[in-house]
Amino acid sequence: MMSNARERLLELTRQKGSSLARLSEMIGRNTTYLQQFIRKGSPKRLEERDRRMLADFFQVPESELGGPEEKSYNSSSRLPLEGGWVDVPRLPVSASAGPGSAIGDELPFDNFRFSKRWLREQGLEGGELSAITVEGDSMEPLLRAGDEVLVDRRTQPFRDGIHVVRLEDTLLVKRVASQGGGRLSLLSQNLAYPPIDVDMNEVEIIGRVVWKSGRL
DSSP states (O other), X not given: OOOHHHHHHHHHHHHHTXXXXXXXXXTTSOTTHHHHXXXXXXXXXXXXXXXXXXXXXXXXXXXXXXXXXXXXXXXXTSOOSTTSEEEEEEEEEEXXXXXXXXXXXXXXXXXXXXEHHHHHHTTOTTOOEEEEEEESSTTTTTSOTTOEEEEEOSOOOOOSEEEEEEETTEEEEEEEEEEETTEEEEEOSSTTSOOEEEEGGGEEEEEEEEEEEOOO
């Protein structure tokens, strides 16, 4: 038998005219996440972050979704639904974690929806965000082919990390590290791939990878 939290989530989803798959994507999970929670009891309970986002979306106390009684919905403190969410475009573009992928049409075909509060908590409020797909295996196990990554394209001082870069006419997703002297190393997680050393003038840093979505 489903727990009260599972029954309530299913009831709220139906009342909203939404789907468990869309809600799973909204909270940054794979599309089967909430279906498994309700039907299979896995996970046993919603994580606090997921529960909070869903409670805000449905405008109900967190206790209805398995949270403590004291964590109640407060209409005076909740972000208003209108303007409380940010649609991040999903682009039909692939950044290769292997030998390189040609740049494609950048007109969005869909969106990920994130709460403004979650973006603020991640330090991404005001970011210039878009989502693209990873190809290849050179960033495994961190990033796998088919994962979608959230790229923050706003101008900011460079720091080492996972970035999407343009090298000649291809897009790559690599760990980028400064070598000093105006040189950069494009590093793979998969040690079968050697580093690519380039001059900073030879590569364009498109943006920093700040989040990923992928199937388990």
